[in-house]
Amino acid sequence: MTQIDLPTPDQTALLGAQIRDGGTSFGLWAPRATRVELALVDEDRTQHNHDLELGPDGVWSGHVPDIGAEQRYGFRVHGDWAPEDGRRFNPAKLLLDPYARAITGGVDYNGPISDHTAESDFTPDPTDSFQAVPLSVVVEDSPPPDPIAERRSLGDSVIYETHVKGYTQQHPQVPEHLRGTFAGLGYSAVTDHLVGLGVTAVELLPIQHFVSEPFLIGRGLSNYWGYNTLGFFAPHASYCSVGTMGSQVREFKEMVTALHRAGLEVILDVVYNHTGEGGHEGPTLCFRGIDHAGYYRLTHDQRNDYDVTGCGNSTDTSNPGVQRMIMDSLRYWVTEMGVDGFRFDLATTLIRDGHHDVRQDHPLKAAIAEDPVLADIKIIAEPWDVGPYGYQVGGFGNGWSEWNDRFRGFVRDYWRGNIGGVQELSTRLAGSPDIFDHDERPADSSINFVTAHDGFTLRDLVSYDVKHNKANGESNRDGTDDNRSWNCGFEGETDDPGINALRHRQAKNLMATTILATGVPMITAADEIGRTQGGNNNAYCQDGPISWVNWDTADGWHDLYELTQTMLKLRHDHPVLRRERFRHGEQVTGLDGEPTGRKDLAWFGGYPHDHLVELGTEEWQDGSRRTLGMFLTDDRPDREAEDALLIWFHSGDDPADVQLPGGRWGDSYTVLAHTGTEDELPNDPVPGDGILTIPGRTVVVLSVR
The missing domain is CATH 2.60.40.10 (Immunoglobulins)
Structure with a gap:
């Protein structure tokens, strides 16, 4: 060009x-x-x-x-x-x-x-x-929000992705005039729920001021998610409870203060890759009128937008004014608005050069790395766009964590039974070292998730085989068909108690796997209370009950809430689940400095014929295998005691008898948590070399003595 x-x-x-x-x-x-x-x-x-x-x-x-x-x-x-x-x-x-x-x-x-x-x-x-x-x-300067008392490392974090409006629009304990606003999200009933659940950070879908696309307005719909930014420094005006003449700035700061006082960090989902003006045939509201070629990527003839975002335009981060704007915006949200991190939507677009080629040594990326204001800020990439070589998962390097869609896809496949063995399961549970374990990257490089705003909710993932997007006005053509979901035997809601029990179990399995895997767990808002979108997997244009959290589901899905809370407490209480470095199955020394014969990571099949040894080549290549035991040991030099867990993942329909590793691995094992019903697993310790019966489709966490 x-x-x-x-x-x-x-x-x-x-x-x-x-x-x-x-x-x-x-x-x-x-x-x-x-x-x-x-x-x-x-x-x-x-x-x-x-x-x-x-x-x-x-x-x-x-x-x-x-x-x-x-x-x-x-x-x-x-x-x-x-x-x-x-x-x-x-x-x-x-x-x-x-x-x-x-x-x-x-x-x-x-x-x-x-x-x-x-x-x-x-x-x-x-x-x-x-x-x-x-x-x-024009907005006058005002003091920044109260900072959080202690900013956690990403590895110690649990991210909760939520929408400012939809989370509180129907919340019965939030005052009606505050629902759907920044003030509503900072309300005590909301922060109490989040803290009680055990999350540490809220990741807010776009709150920088956005507009709707004309084609949506023509259908009587609107852009609900907010990935259509028009103002990179302005809080979205309609999320303010009292006015739009600058009050939105004050109210956003008050929300951040409330979240910080509750111990919750604030991460913004930011959309610097394109703007709400769409292609050149769309509205001219800001950037295009200032300089079309200055702000946007254009085709070789300079007449048309070069679109690698699928949204009509792509910002041209090879231009210095655009780089300056993005850096100024990031610094503003940190220093003046008090946020603790950013998730960059379609981050690959931001690292394309003047020829639209992807460059991991892009000047904007270097500026983010070198800026002292961003030194302890969480930096997360959605590591892809829709352009050539846009899929960059694993490529962003040190200083970045990345959404791991490989984790999402395989974990869904594992629990619906569409796999050929457990080898990839072990890789995803270990932090996806095949993707991230290079150039001294830490294990928290992987953001692990099975659901996000884009796609099925957790409840819908176990209730629908196909999407149901007719309300979006595109004859059900929009949204992905690659859902990797299983409806457990019936499409949609049912009164069948057996199907509903299986759905609850599967939802708990998916949630537990996300929380227990090495990396950083991300939970989609209200998945823990059974939120449903009625099978809509692309609810970006649904500003209504389809997308809003219905808090009435909390009672019926209280078992999932308790399981989520329990697993998050385990993650908090056991540093062995929050290791910063990748494990490579290295030998562990005891507190006396002598070798224990144990490894920091080991894999067991548990079937009686292979219990005495870790899984070997034959077992790894067994495509029918549905059971995997993950043995983790805390090998920190400064540990006061050795903390070890054995976690079983069993996706088979029938129960599995597993023989627990004895000898140097453990004297006895005690069930700490599981995804089954209350009476399905023993309360008393099981000796090493003893048999444990794992019910079908169950995750079991055992402490090791």
Whole structure:
């Protein structure tokens, strides 16, 4: 493609709006514009325009006296209309400030929001958009939230992925006027539930200000998940309980303070890979009008968007202004808004160069690694996009953890019985060393999950074989068909007690496997209380009961809640489950410094003919095997006592008699937790070399003496 040489914003350049010196200073990076007007907008949409001055770094700036907090504003950016050169300047379109810290108002999708005419994407539309677009708001500085008392390592964390609105919209203990808001998420009944469950961090689906896609509005739907960002510095306005003229900033900070005081860290799901403007045929609300080629990846002819996100556009992180914006945004959310980490949506897009090639040595990635503000911040990648070589799982290196879709896929397959043995199960349980154990990466590089916002909920994973997305308005064509789910014998809800008991058991097995595996467990909000979306596996456009948490399910799924709580307590109480380094089956020395004959990781089949030795080649290659024992020993030099666990995973339908390893491995074994019913496993210790009967489809955690 043709490279466009753009100046880098000076590090001292003020971007956005900042109250100072008896007024407000404004700055906008628009290096190819010929004129930029600051439009100060009154409540009745009357405008007063001020010309800004261009600096050598491409930043237009100016100071306006007597302007303060809650002032609405936008920009009108002038320049050539030359789509063949990536320039679509059209001053008739009132544009948001990319650095706006608050945004008010919505989009009139029937209004003149496109920079082009209805007849042609390449002919400018002279109609003023001022009545149809949202506005930026000047926000005064305020103190950051209370910091968390102690920021945990990622390896000691349990992540809970949730949606700000949907989590509390129907919460019976949250005051009605706070439901669905930042204040609602910070309410004591919510934090009490999270802390009582045992999670340590909430990962919030996008809360940076977003808009809906026009095609969704045309169907009477909206973008619920929020992966359609329009303001990378602004909390989403509709998540505020009291107003949109800057109150959303204060309320977000108060929410962070409440979560921090409860001991919960805050991780943001951030969408820097594309914006809510879509392709060039879509609305022009901000970035495209400032500089189409400056902010977005374009095809070789410079006329069309080069889309590696599947969302119509892709931000061009090879350009210095975009890199600066992303870094400024990350620092802002850490220093001013108090967050503790980020999950980067479609992170591969962010490390593509000017030729759209993936580069793990990308300057943006280097800047994140080198920035002292981000030094102890959790950095998590969704390590793929839809472009060439976009699948980069395992490639992000030290300093990054990554969503592990290989874990999700195999664990689902294992518990539905669609496997050829247990060899890959052992790999996933050990932290996926085949993917992450290189270049001295830690074991917490793997974010382990079986469900996320995208796909079936845990309850639906054991209740539906196929998706049921008709409510999305695409004739059930949207959403993946690769669900790897099993309905346990009936599609959808049923009164059959046997099927429902099996579903509860399978849900507990999936949850337990996620929590007990080496790596970082991620739980999808309300999976622990049986949340259902009625089989919808792509509920991104469902801002309603399909997506909102129905807290009435908690009583019927209390067994799953208790199992989740128990397994998380085990994870907290046993450092052997939270090891930072990968295990390689190394010999363990005792507290006296002498070899014990045990290993830090060993695998047992448990069948009577192979109980005395670890699994060998023949057992590993047995495609019919459904039972695996994972022996873990705490080998920390500073340990006060040796902590060892033997965890059995049995996905077969029938019970399995397993002979527990004796001798140097253990004198006796005691059941700490399991996914079966109360009376299915013994309460008394079982001696080494003794037989333990594991019920069909069960996880059993044993302490080792």
